[in-house]
Amino acid sequence: MSQSNFLSFKERNSTLNGTYPFIKLIWVFLVAIGLFIFQTPISGGIMFLLVLTLALGAGKISPVEVFRSGIIVFGLGFLLMLFHFFINPGEVVWSLGFLTITDYGLVIGPVFFFRLSTIVLSSFVLIWTTDTRDLMTSMVKAGMPYRYAYTIFLALRFLPLIQKEVEAVQSAHSIRGRAAGSSFAHRFKLWQRYVFTILINGLRKAEVTADALECRGFGYSEKRTYVKDVHFKTADLILPVITVLILAGLIYMEQTSWKALLGL
Amino acid sequence: MNESAVFSAVFKDVSYSYHEEDGTVLKNLDFSLTKGSFNILVGPGGSGKSTLCNLFNGRTPHLMGGKLEGEVLIEGKSTADSEMKDLACRVGYVFQDPESMFATLSVEDEIAFGPENLLFEKQEILDSVEDLLDMTGIEEYRHNLVWNLSGGQIQKLGLASVLAMKPEIIILDEPTANLDPTATRQVHELILKLKSEGITILLVTRELDDFVSQADQILVLHKGELIGKGNPYDLLLEKGEEIDTLGVWLPETVEIGLGLMAAGYSLERMPITIKETMETLFSLGLIKEGESIKAPHKVYEQSSGAPLISGKDIRFSYGNGLYALKGISLDIHPGEMLAIVGRNGAGKSTTAKLLIGLNKCKEGSLDLFGKPSGKWKVPDLANHISLVFQNPEHQFLTDTVSDEIDYSLQSHGIFDKNKLAEEREKLLQMLELTEVKDDHPFSLSAGNKRRLGVATMLVGDPKVLIVDEPTYGQDREMTRTLMQIMCAIQERGVSIVMISHDMRLVEEYADRVAVFSEGLKHFDGVPTDLFKEPEILKTAYLQQTLLNQMLGCLKEKGINVEGHIPGTESFLKIILKNREAA
Structure with a gap:
């Protein structure tokens, strides 16, 4: 029996599951654009909390799923924030030898943390609440050739398999012990090997999948039959419209108040 | 004779190498698959089985390139002159690891994927999905995610997905390689069902069991050469020993037949099923009603110390x-x-x-x-x-x-x-x-x-x-x-x-x-x-x-079977020794 795959689509009776897939994709892009415009951690933090609330409330995603799926990315975001504490110019607020933390670094670090975490979290919301097939259908309806739409989103189909593979490799490596060197060097070696093993097996799988798609008539014609259809409702627009309003509000607040408050 | 009316696939003196400078992977293959027949391709690892399978659906040479000599005809048309997408309608290929060929998330979507690509009518696809879910016995999992299925269910879904495209030939690449015995039996039953519906089947395997008796033809591949072809009974009688030395798993019944031949007994027909093996043993006088087959009991001597x-x-x-x-x-x-x-x-x-x-x-x-x-x-x-x-x-x-x-x-x-x-x-x-x-x-x-x-x-x-x-x-x-x-x-x-x-x-x-x-x-x-x-x-x-099933049947026939007989070698030793003693 295998462990649960946390980063995968599940049928849920949630508002986000019922939202038109292409609209959710647009929403992810809107969130990403907003996060790249934001210049203060206040707007980034508010947006992160809003996306998290949306995932838990309107998406009915459990906190465990959010945590298990996001831990690596949030960790990377945290490291990115620490990195920015030290590398940015500004007034030195703390120093130890050649390491200095600046006031600008303290402000800009969290901006990068929230940028990475919020964009990834919104992408996860899309994955958790959207059947790849429906997303593809909605993209084709929006005018994209189905070969391209399918190729892009076939990657999502493989996320759970990659997750399984990572777990299997981690388990196998953990019983091999540590040969030599520091704990950091050992961890680095393991990471190298995870990437190598997963890349090799990923390439093998990709080759088989590409062949299998050919054998199953993929690209037989410009057109395609769709057994399951997706239907757009006007109410689906609520998500992007409210998001645009919130983003606009946050950008306005940044420009008129928060930037000055943080001395930017 | 119109070949395409009789044969689903014809290989005429086919040789293949991946690169011109490399050695030939397949050498001078000549064989055909009769329409509606059940064929088994057997050979050890690295014998060229997968390369041969790729010639059916045109993956070789269309995708793989290389040098192909001779002619492969599918339903009378050369694969070299056919496009892969056209061959996809005629040849269904169930990959060794069907999980890698799945392109969607749910079971029913997966079955519909192929016919959707081939522009089948929506209602026809829906009907076909229902029929195939029922036929393969995975109806209750229709809404399951494909990565939550068991090994047997994955194989069945792979087969259903290919059948949905209504192919004339189906190639199954080692479908039971990692399945438990019950799932293996279910896949075998499914294959027989397909055969009865007139579909030409090529089952690729490195392990033969008594299911082989149902095949119309066995093809034996070794180092790219077809070293044997024919109906299972004749082929195993003639080439059984050679196939055994290739490292292919043979049914224990055939192992008994080969053992008897090695001991100097002349067999007219190779026994494959349990019934046939028992008939052979009785007819050769190696087992007689009321006799005993006695082997030492296996005593498990557990270490006296504390468990680890x-x-x-x-x-x-x-x-x-x-x-x-x-x-x-x-x-x-x-x-x-x-x-x-x-x-x-x-x-x-x-x-x-x-x-x-x-x-x-x-x-x-x-x-x-x-x-x-x-x-x-x-x-x-x-x-x-x-x-x-x-x-x-x-x-x-x-x-x-x-x-x-x-x-x-x-x-x-x-x-x-x-x-x-x-x-x-x-x-x-x-x-x-x-x-x-x-x-x-x-x-x-x-x-x-x-x-x-x-x-x-x-x-x-x-x-x-x-x-x-x-x-x-x-x-x-x-x-x-x-x-x-x-x-x-x-x-x-x-x-x-x-x-x-x-x-x-x-x-x-x-x-x-x-x-x-x-x-x-x-x-x-x-x-x-x-x-x-x-x-x-x-x-x-x-x-x-x-072997154990057969020993059970012998007991039912009044033969006293005692002790632990771990394999066919031990079984043959006992019955031959009994005969010598008699």
């Missing part, structure tokens, strides 16, 4: 609300070979992970080498117990075979150059890996990967060695070699735990067998006693070996 591992009432859940283990008690004693058997998902791998510390025992008690499991750290435990994973690639950490062994030696504190070289040589020789010591672990053959997996796990002299599915991806010779290595390790006092659903291996090698099903242990004892418990086998979705 002792688990009591273990329950385990992955946190998804379902229990993978629901109260298992299991002891492992020094120097024994224990087989843990059960269908896919029975809890075998979960137990193995508990034993090596990757899963933590939270409910029930588990003592490992005299200490509660909770007090062990995984790296410390690795000095006492090792696991050879089903896919050895997951374990590899370096770029050469030698480095891989060095890594394990260093992780056990051996850093001295001379000592390192000495220990490495010892392991390379023991596992017969010296010739490939500078190769990359990922570039090794399946058999050598397994050996390297064992070599890395033997470092540090563990007290218990767990081997997950010894037959996975291996032909008979590879499996036998691996098991002989296991026996040699056992003789050094190491306990071997073999996780498997191959009952032939269990019967031949295991001292003790524990049967798992749905997270519970249903049996713990010697293999001979297990085969006397059909209800337990049924509950665990296992099956008796053909």
Whole structure:
């Protein structure tokens, strides 16, 4: 029996599951654009909390799923924030030898943390609440050739398999012990090997999948039959419209108040 | 004669090489598949089976390139002149690992995917999905995600997805390679159903069982050459011995037939089914009603000391609300070979992970080498117990075979150059890996990967060695070699735990067998006693070996069968000795 795959689509009776897939994709892009415009951690933090609330409330995603799926990315975001504490110019607020933390670094670090975490979290919301097939259908309806739409989103189909593979490799490596060197060097070696093993097996799988798609008539014609259809409702627009309003509000607040408050 | 009216596929003097400068992979193949026939392609690993299959759907040469000589005709049309997308409508290919060919998320979407591409009408697809879900017996899983299916269900879905495209020929690439006996039987039943519907079938395998009697034709491939073709009875009579030496698993019934021929008996027809084998034995006068077949009883001498591992009432859940283990008690004693058997998902791998510390025992008690499991750290435990994973690639950490062994030696504190070289040589020789010591672990053959997996796990002299599915991806010779290595390790006092659903291996090698099903242990004892418990086998979705089934039938005919007969070799020895004595 295998462990649960946390980063995968599940049928849920949630508002986000019922939202038109292409609209959710647009929403992810809107969130990403907003996060790249934001210049203060206040707007980034508010947006992160809003996306998290949306995932838990309107998406009915459990906190465990959010945590298990996001831990690596949030960790990377945290490291990115620490990195920015030290590398940015500004007034030195703390120093130890050649390491200095600046006031600008303290402000800009969290901006990068929230940028990475919020964009990834919104992408996860899309994955958790959207059947790849429906997303593809909605993209084709929006005018994209189905070969391209399918190729892009076939990657999502493989996320759970990659997750399984990572777990299997981690388990196998953990019983091999540590040969030599520091704990950091050992961890680095393991990471190298995870990437190598997963890349090799990923390439093998990709080759088989590409062949299998050919054998199953993929690209037989410009057109395609769709057994399951997706239907757009006007109410689906609520998500992007409210998001645009919130983003606009946050950008306005940044420009008129928060930037000055943080001395930017 | 109009070939296309009679034959689904015709190969005319076909040779193929991947690159012109390379050697020929397939050599002068001449054969045909009659419409509606059931054909088996058999050969050891690396014989060219997959390359041959790729010629049917045009993947070779359209995608793979290379040099193709001769002609491959599908329904009368050359594949070289056909486009792959047109061949997709005629030839269905179920890949060895169907999970890799799935393109959607849910079971019913997967079945619809092919016909949707081929522009079938919506209603026709919907009807076809219903029919195929019903036919393959996966109706109740129609909304399941494809990665949550069991091995058998994945094979059935792969088959249903291909059938939905209404092909005239179906190629099944080793569909039962890693299935439990019940799932294997279900896939076989499905194949016969397809045959009865007039579909031409080519089943690729490296393992033959009594199901082979249902085939219309067997093709034997070795080093790219077709060394035999014909109906199973004639071919196995004529070429059985040669096929046996290739390392292909043969049914035990055929092994008995070949053994009789080797002993000087003349057979007119090779027995394949149990009934035929019994008829042969009776007609040759080797068995007579009222006689006895007596073998020494296998006595399991359990070590008198305390068990190395002792688990009591273990329950385990992955946190998804379902229990993978629901109260298992299991002891492992020094120097024994224990087989843990059960269908896919029975809890075998979960137990193995508990034993090596990757899963933590939270409910029930588990003592490992005299200490509660909770007090062990995984790296410390690795000095006492090792696991050879089903896919050895997951374990590899370096770029050469030698480095891989060095890594394990260093992780056990051996850093001295001379000592390192000495220990490495010892392991390379023991596992017969010296010739490939500078190769990359990922570039090794399946058999050598397994050996390297064992070599890395033997470092540090563990007290218990767990081997997950010894037959996975291996032909008979590879499996036998691996098991002989296991026996040699056992003789050094190491306990071997073999996780498997191959009952032939269990019967031949295991001292003790524990049967798992749905997270519970249903049996713990010697293999001979297990085969006397059909209800337990049924509950665990296992099956008796053909030999044991036959012994059961002999008992019903009034023959007194006693003792432990671990394989066909022992069986033949006993009956031939009986005859000599008579």
